[in-house]
Amino acid sequence: MSTAIPLETTLPTVNARIYPKGGLDVLSHNEVARLRDVSTGMHDLLRRCALAVLTSGSASDDPRAARELYPEFDIEVHQQDRGMRIDLHNAPAMAFVDGEIIRGVAELLFAVVRDLAYTAMDLGPDSPRDLDTTDGITDAVFGLLRNARILHPTDPNLVVCWGGHSISRDEYVYTKQVGYELGLRGLDICTGCGPGAMKGPMKGATIAHAKQRRFKTRYIGITEPGIIAAESPNPIVNHLVIMPDIEKRLEAFVRMGHGIIVFPGGVGTAEEILYLLGILLREENANLPFPLIFTGPASAAPYFEQIDKFIRLTLGDDATKRYEIIVGDPDQVAKRMSAGIRKVREHRIAQKDSFFFNWSIDIPLTFQRPFVPTHEAMAVLDLHHGRKPHELAADLRRAFSGIVAGNVKEDGMRRIEEFGPFEIHGDADMMQSLDALLRAFVEQRRMKIAGEYKPCYRVVA
Structure with missing residues (x-):
């Protein structure tokens, strides 16, 4: 897949030539030209996102840290007669083993090229889509997810897990326990792809899926260019999608997920909670089943009490009817989520809505x-x-x-x-x-x- 040559620098780096296999075999000459375009900032964006996945698993949340550690890193995308080639210059050696790029890292790198190429062409200035309308934006979200090949017409089983990248050890262990219980019940995991509460549920689910001998599993990470450098993908993610902005990222979570679990987090988690509650409080979505559970270890009880108090003060008591708080009980969380997803399945069948993309939820333009x-x-x-x-x-x-x-x-x-x-x-x-x-x-x-x-x-x- 690649050949690597070690370089003598402060941090170990390599030069590598990679040939993508499956899912990203070819790009048009126009797509390659867009990715190379320095004047639009697209090449710098490609470089930043590629460096983020090549340092996958990093503990830093400083978006500038990786570039300071690898200032000479660069990436070139070439379209050849028989396929595509990616050249890496001064790439982090941590992404390679014995001269070969780690397979999972390579897949994440191909996802970066795929999504940025798609965004540049299909959602750029010359896009045929009307990105000033609700339907146009939703269609754009659908198009990007379909291009990433993660929309599968299987039974509802995708749980979105939100929570902070900076959490305590106790909270992290709890996210793994919840992920384990979800995995035992055949549920797949989707998160923001970073560390902390985004990694824990995936890690727990991997053990449970192995016990249940489930081999076609999905650990989906959805991110956006502004945040990927600060929250590089964790190594468990096997389907990475880069949405153009935070709003489309949030819509992707809500359209794809069949239920959402919220673990303790910071301002990003609060943003996600308010986004979802704002949508669910609309009259158009009043009868829409959408399981939403706030959970954490027993030590997190004061955290959720404060979140609940803030929601009651700002959005009113009716908002609290759209979620339940379960503290210190991973098994109960998984049972409640499984029951909620069964109701989602029944509702989708009754409404003739797809299992893989929630078309019926109303998301207004203001969101x-x-x-x-x-x-x-x-x-x-x-x-x-x-x-x-x-x-x-x-x-x-x-x-x-x-x-x-x-x-x-x-x-x-x-x-x-x-x-x-x-x-x-x-x-x-x-x-x-x-x-x-x-x-x-x-x-x-x-x-x-x-x-x-x-x-x-x-x-x-």
């Missing part, structure tokens, strides 16, 4: 349009009482999304360095609760894996 967290955009978010719960949820989601950007996304980090912290304004009680929640995340070290955290935000009543 689909990409939010660019500038200082101006963050300051004008309407975080006040009196709004419809799903509308308030949309702006609360944007507030947390902005903090995620300031914490781990390079564009957001640059804005903070240049202009200082984002300011978030709203009603006094809401801001007090938000500030308390964010302070708890900081104190519990949920914002960053290592190092002292410096807030990228300021809450203003």
Whole structure:
């Protein structure tokens, strides 16, 4: 598959020539040209995402760390008469064994090239899709997932697991225990593909799937370019998909998953919760079965009490009817999720909806349009009482999304360095609760894996 030549540098690196096999055999000349285009930033994007998967399993959540460790790394994509070739220059030696690239790493690398090529052509400036409409955006999400070949018309069995990349050892062990119980019941796992609560459920499920002799298993990781460098894919992911932005990533989770489990996490997890609750609180989705469970070890009970309190204050008590909290009981979590997915199956059959893509859930344009967290955009978010719960949820989601950007996304980090912290304004009680929640995340070290955290935000009543 590849040939590698060791180089004499500070960190071990190699040059390699790789020939993809299966799923990414050919690209058009136009697609290759787009991936090489320096003027549009596409080549830099390809380089950053490729380096992230070549350092798969990294414990860092600093998006600049890998580039600083491997400043001379580069990637070239070539289309040849008999297929495709990828040339790696000064690539991390950790991705190779005895001169051969690790097979799983190679598959993730091919996924990067595949998804960025597809996005550049089918979702670029000349795209035939109408990305200003709800149907157009949903069709784009479907197209990217289909191109990644992960939409399979099998019985509903995909559980999405959300949670933090920076969690305690106790919480990580618990995510593995839940994943194990899910795997024993024949359920596959989909996460944000990174470390922590994104890796644990997959790791637990691998043992359970082996016990049950299930060999066609799916460990799906869905990410986006702004975050992959900070949360490089964990080694268990066997299907990687890179969506163009966080909004399409979130929609992919909701359209593909048959149920969602939320483990303890930080601002990214809060963003995901608010996104999903905002959708489920719409009248159009009132009767839609969608199992949603918040869970963690017994020590996580105060964490979920604070999350629950924040949701009640902002979105109202009706929002709490869309989820249940189960603490310290992995077996019960898996049983409840299995029962919930059976109801999803019955509903899909009755509505003649597909098992592999949830077309019937209503996701409005306000949840689909990409939010660019500038200082101006963050300051004008309407975080006040009196709004419809799903509308308030949309702006609360944007507030947390902005903090995620300031914490781990390079564009957001640059804005903070240049202009200082984002300011978030709203009603006094809401801001007090938000500030308390964010302070708890900081104190519990949920914002960053290592190092002292410096807030990228300021809450203003």
